Amino acid sequence: MKRTGLTVALLFVLSCIGPAAAGDGTVRNCTWCHGTSAQGYMVAPRLAGQRPAYLENQIRSFRDHSRDNPFSKQYMWGAVAALDPESVHDLAVYFASIPGKPANDGNPSLIAVGxxxxxxGIPEANIASCYACHGPNAEGTREIPRLGGLAYFYLKARLEQWGQGYHSGAGTPMPIVARALGPNEIEALASYLSFVR
Known part of the structure; x- marks a missing residue:
């Protein structure tokens, strides 16, 4: 854990000195977008309490450009370009160790439906339950992300982007699942998950 704290502190110091060029992007401090407590904002997800294997996998997806939604291209492809595998691992372990807090920003009247x-799931539309992969409390497991407590706006945007054909990495089923969801289902799911602890 000492080494992880040192790596994170070093990345923070480097970002304060100024952005360093890395390929076609810029190395940015994670806190600029994800917050000093890693709880995220509307468009940048919470990293606190996320699964370490998922975080590492997503960074690889940014690096190989298989996570291809607009914000990934604009920000994350360049932000992770200079990270070596050891730093990626250390950051993932560090963020996973921070307790996450629910965003609580969805529509409370949609919690029950969500x-x-x-x-x-939605059996009549042949949509499996989210529970099957993400767990009963939306906690995720291994490379499957924690969804509980993520910001409503972020969750809604991701579901919409998957429905439009964007990817979150190689081999993920989410674009197929999201295409089957209508706007009301997306609204309800994103609202419900924002309140899950």
Whole structure:
């Protein structure tokens, strides 16, 4: 853990000195977009409490450009370009060790509908439950992300982007799943998940 703290501190110091050129992008401090406590903002997800294997996998997806939504291209492809595998691992472990807090920013009146979709899926539309992969409390496992407590706006945008054909990495089923969701289901799911602890 000492080494992880040292790596994070070094990355912070380097970012304060000024951005360093890295290929076609810029190395940015994670806190610029994800916040000093890694709780995220509307468009930048919470990293605190996320699964370390998922974080490492996503950084690889940014590096190989298989995570291809607009914000990934604009910000993350360049931001991770200079990170070596050891730094990626250390950052993932560090962010996973910070307790996450729920965003609580969805529509409270949609919690019940969103929870039903999350737990049971939509059988008549052949949509499996989110629970099957992401767990009963949206906690995720290994390379499957924690969804509980992420910001409503972020979750809604990601589901919409998957429905439009963007990817979050090689081999993920989410574009297929999201294409089957209508705007009301997306709204309800994103609202419900923003309140999950």
């Amino acid at each position: 929870k039903t979709i999350y737990m049971d």
